[in-house]
Amino acid sequence: MSDKEITRLEIMQKIKDRRMSQKEAAGQLGISIRQVKRLWKAFQSHGAIGLISQKRGKPSNHQLKPEQLQQALDLIKSRYQGFGPTLAHEKLVEVHRLKISDERVRQLMIAEGLWKPKRARRKRVYQMRERRACRGELVQIDGSDYAWFGNGGPRCTLLVFVDDATGELLQLLFVPHESFFGYCEATRRYIEREGKPLAFYSDKHGIFHLNHPTAVQGDGLTEFGRAMQELEIQILCANTPQAKGRVERANQTLQDRLAKELQLRDIGSLQEGNTFLPEFMADYNRRFAVSPRSSFDAHRPLSPTDDLERILTRQITRILSSSLSFQYNKRIYQIQTRRPGYAMRKAVVTVCEKANGEVLVLYKGHPLPYQVVQRQPHQAEVVTSKSVNQAVRQPTRPAPDHPWRKPFLKGSPSFDTHSDASQPSSS
Structure with a gap:
C-alpha cells in the first residue's frame, strides 16, 4: 500500500x-x-x-496502442531522421494527425537510439536585462553562417532581425555572406513593411563598428552607420554575444527548425529559400512570439525625404580635378555638364554605388551626368574576415586586358625556345 x-x-x-x-x-x-x-x-x-486503487497494475486508458507507436517510429525514421523530439512531435501532430505527447516521442526516440539526451550543464549566470516595452523599440540583428541547404547545397548566411520586446522574427534573408549591401537589402525590406525602428542592436562586425583606430575618418561612422544615421536609427554594438542573446538563441533555433523545413520541401537555392522565408516567419512568430508590455508600436513611417535608393548605397566623397574628372574603384569618371568648367573645379561630389554596381554622382544633392573614360587594371579585392571564405570559393581571374595576359593575346609575338640563335641568318 x-x-x-x-x-x-x-x-x-x-x-x-x-x-x-x-x-x-x-x-x-x-x-x-x-x-x-x-x-x-x-x-x-x-x-x-x-x-487499494483498482487501477493499479492495469494499463492506462490513454496508453497508445503498439501499432500507433510503431507508426510514429516509422514516420520518424523515414521522414524526420535527425529531427529533435519537439520538432518531430509537431510534425506528427500537425501533418499526420497522430495523438501523441512530445515526452512520449522523446522517450521513443531515446529507446531507438535516434536521440541522445543532453546532460544538464551548469549554466553561467549573467546579469539579466529586461525586455524593451514596445515593439520596434530595439531590434537585434545578426548573421548566421551555416549549411542551410544541407551538405549538397551552397553554404550561405542568414540575416536575422529579432524584436527585443516580443522575440518576433521581423526579417530573414539568405545572402552569400555578411556584407554591407546584404544588410542594406534586408533593412530595406524590413523598413518598407514595418517602418523604422528606434535602434538596431548588433555585434562589433566591421559593417557596424570601426574596429581599427586608424580607420576612423570624419565622424567615425561605417557606411551602414551613416545610412542608419540618415534614417534616424540608432546603432548599438554589444561587447559580448550574451548581451544580444535573443538573436543568438534564435540563430540556434533556426539552424534546427529552418534547416529541417528546407530539407522537407527540397529547397536547395538562395532564391527558393528567400521565397519560403515569409511563410516560415509567420509560423515561427505564431509559436514563439510573446506579447509586449506596451501595446504601442514604436516603428515610424518613412518621411518624404527618406530616399532609400540613395541612402542605402556605398557613399564616398571625391574632389573634381581641373578637367572635372575623378577616380573611383579603378575607373576615371568625366563629368558632363553645360556649366563653365571653372565653375565646378575642385568641387566636392558624392559618389553613390548601388548593389548592382551602378554609380550615381551627386553634387549638392543633385545627380550629375558622367562618362567613364578609362578603366584601371583589375586588382584583388580587400575582404573582411567573415567574407574571406566566400572570396576563396570564387577564385578571381585577371581581366582580358590585364598586363599579365598581354603576351598571350592573339597576334602577340611568339618565342621559339628551340631555335638555334648561333646560326647566321641567310641573306
Whole structure:
C-alpha cells in the first residue's frame, strides 16, 4: 500500500472504533463527506484491500496502442531522421494527425537510439536585462553562417532581425555572406513593411563598428552607420554575444527548425529559400512570439525625404580635378555638364554605388551626368574576415586586358625556345 492508502486505513480504523466522525475524517483527508462514505463502505465490505486503487497494475486508458507507436517510429525514421523530439512531435501532430505527447516521442526516440539526451550543464549566470516595452523599440540583428541547404547545397548566411520586446522574427534573408549591401537589402525590406525602428542592436562586425583606430575618418561612422544615421536609427554594438542573446538563441533555433523545413520541401537555392522565408516567419512568430508590455508600436513611417535608393548605397566623397574628372574603384569618371568648367573645379561630389554596381554622382544633392573614360587594371579585392571564405570559393581571374595576359593575346609575338640563335641568318 502507498502512504496515502495507509493513512486512509488508519482513519477508517478510527471511524470503526468511533474515535472519529466521518466529517472529521473528510477534513483530515481533504476530501468530501460523500467520498468518505464510499471509502467506509469499501472498507466494511473488503477490509484494507478495498482501500487499494483498482487501477493499479492495469494499463492506462490513454496508453497508445503498439501499432500507433510503431507508426510514429516509422514516420520518424523515414521522414524526420535527425529531427529533435519537439520538432518531430509537431510534425506528427500537425501533418499526420497522430495523438501523441512530445515526452512520449522523446522517450521513443531515446529507446531507438535516434536521440541522445543532453546532460544538464551548469549554466553561467549573467546579469539579466529586461525586455524593451514596445515593439520596434530595439531590434537585434545578426548573421548566421551555416549549411542551410544541407551538405549538397551552397553554404550561405542568414540575416536575422529579432524584436527585443516580443522575440518576433521581423526579417530573414539568405545572402552569400555578411556584407554591407546584404544588410542594406534586408533593412530595406524590413523598413518598407514595418517602418523604422528606434535602434538596431548588433555585434562589433566591421559593417557596424570601426574596429581599427586608424580607420576612423570624419565622424567615425561605417557606411551602414551613416545610412542608419540618415534614417534616424540608432546603432548599438554589444561587447559580448550574451548581451544580444535573443538573436543568438534564435540563430540556434533556426539552424534546427529552418534547416529541417528546407530539407522537407527540397529547397536547395538562395532564391527558393528567400521565397519560403515569409511563410516560415509567420509560423515561427505564431509559436514563439510573446506579447509586449506596451501595446504601442514604436516603428515610424518613412518621411518624404527618406530616399532609400540613395541612402542605402556605398557613399564616398571625391574632389573634381581641373578637367572635372575623378577616380573611383579603378575607373576615371568625366563629368558632363553645360556649366563653365571653372565653375565646378575642385568641387566636392558624392559618389553613390548601388548593389548592382551602378554609380550615381551627386553634387549638392543633385545627380550629375558622367562618362567613364578609362578603366584601371583589375586588382584583388580587400575582404573582411567573415567574407574571406566566400572570396576563396570564387577564385578571381585577371581581366582580358590585364598586363599579365598581354603576351598571350592573339597576334602577340611568339618565342621559339628551340631555335638555334648561333646560326647566321641567310641573306
